[in-house]
Amino acid sequence: xENNKIKTGIDRLxxxxxxxxxxxxxxxxxxxxxxxxxxxxxxxALINLKENWPVIFILTDNxxxxxxxxxxxxxxxxxxxxxxxxxxYIDGYSASIQGKEEHxxxxxxxxxxxxxxxxxxxxxxxxxxxxxxxxxxxxxxSLSTLLAYSDAKAVFRFLQILGxxxxxxxxxxxxxxxxxxxxxxxxxxxxxxxxxxxEFRETNSGLQLxxxxxxxxxxxxxxxxxxxxxxxxxxxxxxxxxVA
Amino acid sequence: xxxxxxxxxDGYLLGGIPKGKSLLFYTDPGVEGEKLGLQxxxxxxxxxxxxxxxISSISSDRAKESFQELGWKIDTFxxxxxIIDGYSALIGDQTxxxxxxxxxxxxxxxEDVLEGQISVFSNNCMVVFESLSTxxxxxxxxxxxxxxxxxxxxFQERKITSIYNFIAWPYAGTILNKLRxxxxxxxxxxSISERVIxxxxxxxxxxxxxxxxxDSVPFRVHKPGGVKNYIPKICVIGLHNAGKSSFIESLxxxxxxxxxxxxxxxxxxxFIKHAGFTxxxxxxxxxxxxxxxxxxxxxxxxxxxxxIDSTNPSQFIWTKKVLDDIRLDGLPVIIVAxxxxxxxxxTTEEIEKKMRIPPDIPVIPTVATExxxxxxxxxxxxxxxxxxxxxxxx
Numbered sequence: 001x002e003n004n005k006i007k008t009g010i011d012r013l014x015x016x017x018x019x020x021x022x023x024x025x026x027x028x029x030x031x032x033x034x035x036x037x038x039x040x041x042x043x044x045a046l047i048n049l050k051e052n053w054p055v056i057f058i059l060t061d062n063x064x065x066x067x068x069x070x071x072x073x074x075x076x077x078x079x080x081x082x083x084x085x086x087x088x089y090i091d092g093y094s095a096s097i098q099g100k101e102e103h104x105x106x107x108x109x110x111x112x113x114x115x116x117x118x119x120x121x122x123x124x125x126x127x128x129x130x131x132x133x134x135x136x137x138x139x140x141x142s143l144s145t146l147l148a149y150s151d152a153k154a155v156f157r158f159l160q161i162l163g164x165x166x167x168x169x170x171x172x173x174x175x176x177x178x179x180x181x182x183x184x185x186x187x188x189x190x191x192x193x194x195x196x197x198x199e200f201r202e203t204n205s206g207l208q209l210x211x212x213x214x215x216x217x218x219x220x221x222x223x224x225x226x227x228x229x230x231x232x233x234x235x236x237x238x239x240x241x242x243v244a
Numbered sequence: 245x246x247x248x249x250x251x252x253x254d255g256y257l258l259g260g261i262p263k264g265k266s267l268l269f270y271t272d273p274g275v276e277g278e279k280l281g282l283q284x285x286x287x288x289x290x291x292x293x294x295x296x297x298x299i300s301s302i303s304s305d306r307a308k309e310s311f312q313e314l315g316w317k318i319d320t321f322x323x324x325x326x327i328i329d330g331y332s333a334l335i336g337d338q339t340x341x342x343x344x345x346x347x348x349x350x351x352x353x354x355e356d357v358l359e360g361q362i363s364v365f366s367n368n369c370m371v372v373f374e375s376l377s378t379x380x381x382x383x384x385x386x387x388x389x390x391x392x393x394x395x396x397x398x399f400q401e402r403k404i405t406s407i408y409n410f411i412a413w414p415y416a417g418t419i420l421n422k423l424r425x426x427x428x429x430x431x432x433x434x435s436i437s438e439r440v441i442x443x444x445x446x447x448x449x450x451x452x453x454x455x456x457x458x459d460s461v462p463f464r465v466h467k468p469g470g471v472k473n474y475i476p477k478i479c480v481i482g483l484h485n486a487g488k489s490s491f492i493e494s495l496x497x498x499x500x501x502x503x504x505x506x507x508x509x510x511x512x513x514x515f516i517k518h519a520g521f522t523x524x525x526x527x528x529x530x531x532x533x534x535x536x537x538x539x540x541x542x543x544x545x546x547x548x549x550x551x552i553d554s555t556n557p558s559q560f561i562w563t564k565k566v567l568d569d570i571r572l573d574g575l576p577v578i579i580v581a582x583x584x585x586x587x588x589x590x591t592t593e594e595i596e597k598k599m600r601i602p603p604d605i606p607v608i609p610t611v612a613t614e615x616x617x618x619x620x621x622x623x624x625x626x627x628x629x630x631x632x633x634x635x636x637x638x
Binding site: 096127 | 271273274275276278300301302303306331334335375377378381382411413414415438439440441442572573574
């Protein structure tokens with residue numbers, strides 16, 4: 001943790017963010033599918049687990065077992081972190097496919113509309129984690145599913161409460177949302193409740209990302225990156241006139 | 245009279261909810277307000293009454309599981325319970341349901357289905373809404389509120405008791421105020437929280453037919469067992485001669501009971517009923533194993549006073565260490581800077597500075613032997629633990 005920043009685990013993105021995401025902030029990861037959003041989520045979780053900082057996953061469009069398998073593939077120590085009690089899954093997906101698989105670190109929420117159920121489960125996890133560590137992380141993947149089932153204003157209200165409570169509990173949070181699935185009004189509504197946005201886009205000339213909010217950053221311009229073998233490599237210059 | 249079956253709540257309501265009256269459980273997000281509704285349903289089914297349960301944010305299977313988790317088999321009540329399903333259509337579940345709201349975005353559709361079921365029971369039933377907030381989100385704020393006003397009039401005429409569970413997300417203040425006015429009784433179901441929610445309580449805030457308002461009653465949900473009240477505890481911790489006993493004595497309605505041993509710890513007992521809360525006070529000498537003691541009873545504790553002798557700065561290091569330990573549990577803490585009447589007492593500002601007290605922890609100056617500021621310290625603690633969510637009422 002440098003200057004109260006929490007690393008994303010993507011080296012040059014952390015450089016761009018002057019060390020990482022500001023602690024206790026809520027950040028939106030906004031991207032089209034399969035161009036890097038998942039990488040950000042995975043690397044954010046793993047780099048912080050490595051520091052022994054607990055992570056809460058709130059999953060709305062994947063079962064907890066899928067996330068678990070992915071992370072196990074990426075880091076052989078992942079199950080060790082889980083055994084140490086550093087991981088909690090709040091699975092809002094499995095019930096919808098009648099696929100609830102009991103596990104000591106998972107709490108199921110049976111409906112995407114049951115936002116009070118999500119709130120309760122998050123509080124249960126945070127109650128445990130504030131004892132273990134002054135810092136913990138929260139990942140909600142994804143807001144798009146909640147928005148698909150519910151009214152944008154209802155999701156906004158849920159995020160207002162959740163965002164405030166996360167700050168009080170000492171959580172640094174990433175909320176993912178898919179590009180192209182929502183109206184501009186919905187996107188702006190979600191951005192409004194965040195402290196920052198990391199946005200990924202695909203253009204004719206390639207992939208680019210940019211940062212909005214998130215405190216002091218090196219640049220707010222769109223910056224080129226390439227996406228290969230489960231890694232994001234930022235290839236563009238972080239500052240104009242200087243190739244970093 | 246319809247009893248809710250919830251401990252003291254029926255007492256506050258003068259025996260229950262009169263026929264035809266409406267009651268709103270106005271619930272903080274993350275608190276188990278819906279369990280109070282479930283208990284009311286089960287209690288009335290057990291008394292042989294008919295109940296209509298309108299669900300809108302969970303499936304009917306999940307609703308049945310919720311009863312089972314509390315140890316209640318509702319299938320045994322057969323046709324006494326009707327579930328109106330306003331959820332399945334929202335998620336595109338095409339499975340045929342017994343009673344379904346086909347267009348849950350249309351409040352008129354809710355009304356049609358509800359009307360049909362009420363006539364099946366010839367008005368002899370109570371109606372419970374699982375999530376009024378979801379109905380509002382789906383059908384619109386103004387439309388739903390208007391409809392509730394008219395439903396409650398109809399219920400009154402037909403002597404149908406109604407219970408609504410509403411999650412108090414940060415809707416516009418005008419909507420929330422208007423909503424509260426629509427009901428004969430409003431029971432706030434609040435979180436007891438600091439960094440995280442550590443407990444919950446219900447507070448009757450409006451009862452048109454009489455009854456008692458203003459108290460906060462902490463409760464737990466037992467699985468199985470349902471909603472049970474409990475008397476919460478406040479710990480007063482201080483080193484020898486800090487003024488802990490005087491503080492408890494001054495705060496307590498009952499004179500201090502004899503010291504007794506609990507889990508190898510010497511504990512002083514007191515009791516207070518003030519600011520809407522009835523609380524047991526436990527005094528603990530600071531040189532004992534406080535962390536273990538707090539751990540064993542933490543489910544009952546809603547706050548802690550750390551009493552320090554302001555004339556003895558050598559106690560400050562100890563206080564800081566205890567503060568760091570107990571804060572890990574997310575418990576609300578107040579530092580009581582006692583003996584402020586003594587000439588060489590360190591001021592609260594200096595204490596804050598020297599001990600690097602986080603800004604969210606109040607340091608209250610007191611003279612416990614004279615009772616000066618003791619009640620204010622208690623009131624401050626209650627204010628902290630009963631605050632609503634940070635975007636809601638404070």
